[in-house]
Amino acid sequence: MNLLENYSLLPHNTFGMDVYARYFAEYDTVDELADFLQTDLARSHKLLPIGAGSNLLFTGDYDGIVLHSRVRFCTIVGDTPDEVLVRVGSGVVWDDFCDDMCARGFGGIENLSYIPGEIGASAVQNIGAYGVEAKDVIVCVETIETATGQAHTFDAAACDYGYRHSIFKSELQGQHIVTAVTYRLQKKPTLRLDYGNLRDTLSHIAHPTVADVRQAVIDIRRQKLPEPAELGSAGSFFKNPVVPAAQFEALRAQYPTMPHYPAGDAQVKIPAAWLIEQCGWKGKTVGGAAVYDKQPLVLVNKNHATPADVQILAQQIVDSVITKFNIKIDPEANYI
Numbered sequence: 001m002n003l004l005e006n007y008s009l010l011p012h013n014t015f016g017m018d019v020y021a022r023y024f025a026e027y028d029t030v031d032e033l034a035d036f037l038q039t040d041l042a043r044s045h046k047l048l049p050i051g052a053g054s055n056l057l058f059t060g061d062y063d064g065i066v067l068h069s070r071v072r073f074c075t076i077v078g079d080t081p082d083e084v085l086v087r088v089g090s091g092v093v094w095d096d097f098c099d100d101m102c103a104r105g106f107g108g109i110e111n112l113s114y115i116p117g118e119i120g121a122s123a124v125q126n127i128g129a130y131g132v133e134a135k136d137v138i139v140c141v142e143t144i145e146t147a148t149g150q151a152h153t154f155d156a157a158a159c160d161y162g163y164r165h166s167i168f169k170s171e172l173q174g175q176h177i178v179t180a181v182t183y184r185l186q187k188k189p190t191l192r193l194d195y196g197n198l199r200d201t202l203s204h205i206a207h208p209t210v211a212d213v214r215q216a217v218i219d220i221r222r223q224k225l226p227e228p229a230e231l232g233s234a235g236s237f238f239k240n241p242v243v244p245a246a247q248f249e250a251l252r253a254q255y256p257t258m259p260h261y262p263a264g265d266a267q268v269k270i271p272a273a274w275l276i277e278q279c280g281w282k283g284k285t286v287g288g289a290a291v292y293d294k295q296p297l298v299l300v301n302k303n304h305a306t307p308a309d310v311q312i313l314a315q316q317i318v319d320s321v322i323t324k325f326n327i328k329i330d331p332e333a334n335y336i
């Protein structure tokens with residue numbers, strides 16, 4: 001266990017907040033983590049497991065122990081003519097895994113290419129993009145229970161997955177640390193190209209492969225989303241709101257161009273990016289924080305933003321969307 005005290009979290013949050021952790025602990029094996037959780041130090045401090053810190057907003061210094069996994073392996077644990085089961089350590093970089101699987105021609109996660117973060121967070125956040133979510137390919141999630149150090153395995157149904165939601169973010173929040181995830185991938189992939197302009201982007205290729213889809217997704221993401229290394233952000237800062245169909249119809253009468261997607265059960269999903277843009281926020285700033293001009297769902301650290309700058313900007317956006325549309329948008333980024 002690599003244990004550091006009063007440690008800057010600047011390299012561990014993509015927003016680029018210069019805050020400190022009282023302790024920062026990195027582990028290479030699951031046993032190391034389980035043993036550490038039984039120590040007096042771990043038992044007497046609050047714990048925060050993080051991945052690449054790509055979905056976090058630190059609101060100040062963290063007076064506890066930030067835990068980071070270096071459990072890195074990727075093993076094929078099942079192999080049939082149609083599919084492979086791949087078990088991956090929580091500290092593997094998500095897009096390295098994606099790249100590896102797409103290069104081997106295994107399908108299922110090509111639409112999730114270039115999402116920042118690590119394997120552990122893919123299972124906690126249920127990451128999603130271009131019509132695919134992590135839950136579509138997750139078989140099971142292995143964890144260590146923080147209170148006991150015991151190992152557990154949750155099958156996908158037990159994870160209670162929903163849009164950017166899992167049991168690890170709700171009922172079991174803070175109680176389990178993900179150590180490995182097993183994914184089911186296809187050897188004869190069915191490509192999913194129906195989201196947005198993905199099919200158009202690939203129209204020059206007669207028979208696209210998963211590697212082609214991966215490249216198209218990377219190209220689209222690069223156009224719309226900031227590169228974390230160049231401009232700090234936490235990706236989408238807000239979730240897309242889901243409203244009852246009747247509320248949507250009333251809004252549509254007033255705003256006929258409002259984009260929308262069916263969300264099941266007489267519910268309609270409305271892109272928060274559109275709502276935020278309509279409220280005039282594109283490119284606006286509060287202190288060093290700004291609304292990204294190419295995708296207003298993303299808040300960026302334009303110029304040494306403080307946590308307060310980001311929080312004030314986010315709250316002003318929420319308030320203005322409520323005032324104009326009577327819709328409450330919720331952050332996707334986790335405030336710490």
Ligand code: EPU
Nearest residue numbers: 129130235236238239240259271273274277294295296297
């Ligand atoms: N839009 C605008 N103005 C803009 C940009 C978008 O009005 O400047 C509207 C358009 O109507 C557009 C719609 O928003 O059709 C949807 O935009 P986009 O395809 O960019 O997707 P999104 O709903 O804004 C979600 C995810 C992204 C994911 C993309 C692609 C959430 C919170 N965000 O964004 O995820 O990459 O779809 O699947 O669901 C992330 O979670 O960090 C993330 C980037």
